[in-house]
Amino acid sequence: MKKTALITGASSGIGKEFSKIHAEKGGDLIIIARSEDKLNELKKELEQKHKINVFVISKDLTQPNAAKEIYEQVQNAGLKVDYLINNAGFGGLGKFNERDLEKDLQMINLNISVLTALTHYFLQDFVKNNEGKILNVSSTASLMPGPLQAVYYATKAYVTFFSNAIAEELHDTSITVTNLMPGATETEFGKVSGMDKTKMFKKPVTARSVAEDGYNGMLKGKLDVISGLNFSQKLMTAMIPLTPKKMILKQIRQMQEVK
Numbered sequence: 001m002k003k004t005a006l007i008t009g010a011s012s013g014i015g016k017e018f019s020k021i022h023a024e025k026g027g028d029l030i031i032i033a034r035s036e037d038k039l040n041e042l043k044k045e046l047e048q049k050h051k052i053n054v055f056v057i058s059k060d061l062t063q064p065n066a067a068k069e070i071y072e073q074v075q076n077a078g079l080k081v082d083y084l085i086n087n088a089g090f091g092g093l094g095k096f097n098e099r100d101l102e103k104d105l106q107m108i109n110l111n112i113s114v115l116t117a118l119t120h121y122f123l124q125d126f127v128k129n130n131e132g133k134i135l136n137v138s139s140t141a142s143l144m145p146g147p148l149q150a151v152y153y154a155t156k157a158y159v160t161f162f163s164n165a166i167a168e169e170l171h172d173t174s175i176t177v178t179n180l181m182p183g184a185t186e187t188e189f190g191k192v193s194g195m196d197k198t199k200m201f202k203k204p205v206t207a208r209s210v211a212e213d214g215y216n217g218m219l220k221g222k223l224d225v226i227s228g229l230n231f232s233q234k235l236m237t238a239m240i241p242l243t244p245k246k247m248i249l250k251q252i253r254q255m256q257e258v259k
Helices: 013-024 036-050 066-076 101-129 150-169 188-193 207-220 231-242 245-256
Strands: 004-008 028-033 054-058 083-086 133-137 176-182 224-227
Touching: 004 013, 004 101, 013 028, 013 036, 013 083, 013 207, 028 036, 036 054, 054 066, 066 101, 083 101, 101 133, 101 150, 133 150, 133 207, 150 176, 176 207, 207 224
Parallel strands: 004 028, 004 083, 028 054, 083 133, 133 176, 176 224
Antiparallel strands: none
8 A cells, every 4th residue: 555754854865865765665755845946846756757646845844833734734635644754954063152042942943843743743643543654863963962063962862762762652553663863974964064074074975875774764663773874983883881971072072173
């Protein structure tokens, strides 16, 4: 049976790749982002190529009530969501006290509040039908504090622990919640956040490879999926629980300093 996936942040990067992967499998889509032109371009491409239906919602997710409005729009259109992919999010580089507070508050709203609200609304339907899959895009940043990206790392820690917790709450259902933790990835995120000028983004992986790992992990009902780390990054990640926190903080700060 054809499945419908709702994907936020679908106009570029990992979200766009999620859309392509799902379309390649013959699934219908509800794609959400601010850029209506980019969404309509993607809709035309995927509908023509894969003979599927794509429903476009142009929405600035940082605005109040965005999640509720999306849910109501989907309901009013008579659409049933099978896969919820919360991909939209952004970061920002710099010392917390020197950054624009409004931008950081918008980051908290998008990365945490909107993801939480969308999960709540659609999970109600999933529970009623005892079916559905949720994929939340977090980050390997969620595993540690992030000097020079203090708010971003903290928001992603929320996404990881929130996802894991509700996955366990749903243990006696057929619903799964998967938490995707990408490393440095070739997307607009690097340029927008300023991270493309740091050591951490020296050799980013493709958005397609991360999206494939996340999508396949969601289908299998995995709890966590880590994607896009090289050997040294995997080793560092594994050593985090065994390394003094001050040392970790210094290493992260140095990796994120713009040279």
